[in-house]
Amino acid sequence: MTSHLSPGESFLIHGGSSGIGTFAIQIAKHLGIKVFVTAGSEEKLAACKGLGADVCINYKTEDFVARIKEETNGKGVDVILDNIGGSYLQRNLNSLAVDGRLFIIGFQGGAVTEVNLQPMLARRLTIQAAGLRNRSLDNKALIVSEVEKNVWPAVVEGKVKPVVYKTFPLSEAAEAHKLMEESSHIGKILLIP
Structure with missing residues (x-):
């Protein structure tokens, strides 16, 4: 960060x-x-x-x-x-x-x-x-490198775990957005192909 x-x-x-x-x-x-x-x-x-x-x-x-x-x-x-x-x-x-x-x-x-x-x-x-969308590919690569160095070891060790509330198939993206707008979830809402 x-x-x-x-x-x-x-x-x-x-x-x-x-x-x-x-x-x-x-x-x-x-x-x-x-x-x-x-x-x-x-x-x-x-x-x-x-x-x-x-x-x-x-x-x-x-x-x-x-x-x-x-x-x-x-x-x-x-x-x-x-x-x-x-x-x-x-x-x-x-x-x-x-x-x-x-x-x-x-x-x-x-x-x-x-x-x-x-x-x-x-x-x-x-x-x-900060936002990611308007960054150059080189800058995004630097961010990924920093995450690999400073964050990923804690994930691998199980000390940090992503919290996934619910997954949706990509075809149900509208339902996922509706759930996000309701703001009743805790953690990530994931779309999977």
Whole structure:
């Protein structure tokens, strides 16, 4: 991860029960990271806890900023993995510790927002964003190489296991998308040929 997440740091994963979230929890715990997650139901939070999450926050019933401040004695977390975007940007900035890093991977909450940039200067915050589609083949190859070196050994050792909720044949892709939109799943939804 280009956010340079290191052992001993704290890490907030929005959508902890998603396919990316469930994998990120396990990798982070494997690396010695304190993991915070947000999810929208007690069932999803329980699944995150079972994967190793230390602090589980129901974003529908709790203010994640207040809970993070409470759990970190006002410090905030070191890194946030965010798939929400615009609607969470200010709250994410308010949740970061000094030298904190926000890593945006999606815009489920919109791509446009108004934000007070003052916390960025006051606490030396960094915002990064990433997507795979617009990367060169060389860059994608580098990412694969880094995954093979830094992630794959944990998978081979069984310390990190992808969480698969359900598989669909490719001919039922519309049903898979419908399930994803319902957001009732925990882990990955896979399409198989």
